[in-house]
Amino acid sequence: MAVSNRITAILNFLIFLSSIPVIAAGIWLASKPDNECVQLLRWPVVVLGGLLLLVSLIGFVGAYCNRPGFLAVYLFCMALLILLLLILLVIAFTVTRPDGSHPVAGSQFQEYRLDGYSSWLRNHVTSSGSWQNVRTCLAVSDVCPKLDRQFSSAHQFFAADISPLQSGCCKPPAACGYTYETPTTWVNPENPTSDPDCLMWSNERTRLCYDCSGCKAGLLGNLRQEWRKANAVLIVAVVVLIFVYLVACAAYKNAQIQNISVRYKHGWI
Structure with a gap:
């Protein structure tokens, strides 16, 4: 040979x-x-x-x-x-x-803007038909519930480097002014903003921010x-x-x- x-x-x-x-x-x-x-x-x-x-x-x-x-x-x-x-x-x-990420004051993690990513990703991942399947999957997954098991205080949560998906889907945007109780439970602000994502947030485990633009952007970040x-x-x-x-x-x-x-x-x- x-x-x-x-x-x-x-x-x-x-x-x-x-x-x-x-x-x-x-x-x-x-x-x-x-x-x-x-x-x-x-x-x-x-x-x-x-x-x-x-x-x-x-x-x-x-x-x-x-x-x-x-x-x-x-x-x-x-x-x-x-x-x-x-x-x-x-x-x-x-x-x-x-890269659609931007820093959040007072926290280790980042938040994400949907328009910061390529149009190809947005069209193929976050279109209405595709997102319904992803949203249904997220609602029954352990992506957000496990944050409640990992972090018992606000200090631990804001010091953690959570994933883009968790940052966008499991909590309201920082600009909304919600008050932390648990990673997936937040108190409504006295003067809520008109941002659509702020109005979409819900403490219900099957809703959270799964319909938010920030959640879609977090998925693209992942x-x-x-x-x-x-x-x-x-x-x-x-x-x-x-x-x-x-x-x-x-x-x-x-x-x-x-x-x-x-x-x-x-x-x-």
């Missing part, structure tokens, strides 16, 4: 093994309580891991057994996978570049954080796959040369 074939086989075996924790991470991400209502980033991670597993297995067999046919299929699939990752990376950077983390993984994956692809091209060339030599030796050509 040529050196390039050995290297390709070893690299693809490592990619095969690494795809298993990628799939596990995707399943874990999909089952996280905080993100159970956010679906844009959940299953693509599992699909990516599955594609890596399948393509690396084809590359390993092709390189180890010196099969030009397997290597040709592998190179074609790898090129498509690299192209897919590059497109996904560009989209991820484009839609997560705007998505932005997740995509930003995914971007780092995608960059590493693209660099590694391009390197493996170049080595595999050399292995494919060696397999073709060896195949021609064998056929010539036996008088088949």
Whole structure:
């Protein structure tokens, strides 16, 4: 076996093994309580891991057994996978570049404005049809109730770095002037503002601020954080796959040369 074939086989075996924790991470991400209502980033991670597993297995067999046919299929699939990752990376950077967060005086967490995010995210996540499903999911999830279990005082709550989703959906906006009782129970101000989000707030556990623009913006803030983390993984994956692809091209060339030599030796050509 040529050196390039050995290297390709070893690299693809490592990619095969690494795809298993990628799939596990995707399943874990999909089952996280905080993100159970956010679906844009959940299953693509599992699909990516599955594609890596399948393509690396084809590359390993092709390189180890010196099969030009397997290597040709592998190179074609790898090129498509690299192209897919590059497109996904560009989209991820484009839609997560705007940041709708702004600081809240006297607290560790931030609040979020809906118009601070890309129009693509707003249209695909917070449209009326999509939001009804998300809102229903949030109302029965543990995203907000667990804040009541975590924080027993106002000092603890305002010093905590809660998620964008919790900041936008589980409490009224700071500008409304509500008085803290628990993370999900607030006393109405004497002079309420006309801000629609302030009027939408309710201490009912099934309502809270789930219909607020701030809640939708908090969801986009969660998505932005997740995509930003995914971007780092995608960059590493693209660099590694391009390197493996170049080595595999050399292995494919060696397999073709060896195949021609064998056929010539036996008088088949």
